[in-house]
Amino acid sequence: MxxxxxxxxxxxxxxxxxxxxxxxxxxxxxxxxxxxxxxxxxxxxxxxxxxxxxxxxxxxxxxSDPFVNWSGQVEFGGSLATGATSSLGLLGAVDVERKGIDWSHKLAIRGELQDTNGARSVERLTAAWQPRYAVSGRTYVFGLTQYEHDPGLGYDNRYSAGIGAGVKLKTPDGIQIGLEGGPAFRQTDTGDTQRSALAGRASADLNWPLNPRMTLEQKASAYYEDGFANGLFASSLNTRVSEKVKLKLSYEYRYESERTRASTGSTTRASLVFGL
Structure with missing residues (x-):
């Protein structure tokens, strides 16, 4: 024995x-x-x-130097439609993170373009930086700065800065859940008007390993300020092709509301993700 x-x-x-x-x-x-x-x-x-x-x-x-120990992924995607409506869409995104002893930094940049019947129908750019300080193995506090550009949803430029706290959970079968919340200050430029206001922010992320090669991801985030709200729901299925390459099938739904009107948009696409 x-x-x-x-x-x-x-x-x-x-x-x-x-x-x-x-x-x-x-x-x-x-x-x-x-x-x-x-x-x-x-x-x-x-x-x-x-x-x-x-x-x-x-x-x-x-x-280590601040410019080393970064890891993450680069994503490239596109869509093409022909027939009564012809469209061509392109996507590029970079998501990187640097993990330190107590501090970690997440940087995300995402750009999307789409032309439909010869006219620009989507022009979207998002850039965000989030420094985090670990309070314990599961909880952290963070700061957040974010820039958004999306004329299709009614604004040319939007700047957000906020703070908050988050918690990371993991179930026995490997499902990872992240929850965040906190206040933010936002400035929105629609081209005709400009407004600044305090807002509340909340987000929830889920990462579910279905098997060693396939993972389901769900991301949801929302901002609310007096009379205005916007949110994003994203769902994706990631299939590992090799150690560094994944095929990603995703669906995104965006919501933007004002006191008297609301606008929405959704996108379904396939993309390739390369690990760094």
Whole structure:
């Protein structure tokens, strides 16, 4: 039995090792004290190893330049329609993140263009930067600055700056959920008018691994200010083609409302995502 346990521990897969210890306790209850002592020693070695690796990582991050240790993805997509209505759409997006000891930074830039029957029907640009400070393993506080340009939904330029708090949750089957909320200050330029106001912001993200090669993602965010509101709901199915390449099928729904009117828009597309 000891030989079997030694082989399992040498393989390094913790879930398998814990199962083998469970089988050993069931098969040899008379040796339970010795088996438990061996399991406790194994767990102690794992904790020490993780702490050492974390210390080495923290030391490397503390010495690193601010322009290194970034990771993320680049996305390219498009759409083409012919017939009674002809259209051509293009999408480009960059999402990168730098994780530090306590601070992390997320930077997202996204641009979309679409011509329908020879006329520009979509012209959208979004850029956002979010610095985060980890309060605990699950919770954090953040700042947010964002720029948006979308004449199709009624505004030329919109600037947002806010603060807030967030929490990250994970279920036993690997589903990751992120929730954020906080106040923001917004300035919107419609071309004819300009307004500035305080607003509330909330967002929810879900990442669901369906299998080792396929992941479902849901993202929802909304702003509300006196008499005005806007929101985004995005759903995507990501299929891993290789270690660095994914095929992404996505649907987006946008909502923009004022006191007397509301406008919406939706987009369905396929795109390729390249990991950095």
């Amino acid at each position: 000891r030989a079997v346990l030694d082989v399992a521990m040498s393989e390094g897969d913790q879930a398998t090792v814990e199962k083998v210890f469970g089988y050993a306790l069931h098969a040899r209850p008379e040796a339970a004290p010795a088996i438990e002592a061996l399991r406790n020693a194994y767990r102690a070695r794992l904790i020490a190893s993780r702490e050492q690796k974390q210390a080495e990582t923290n030391a490397r991050l503390a010495r």
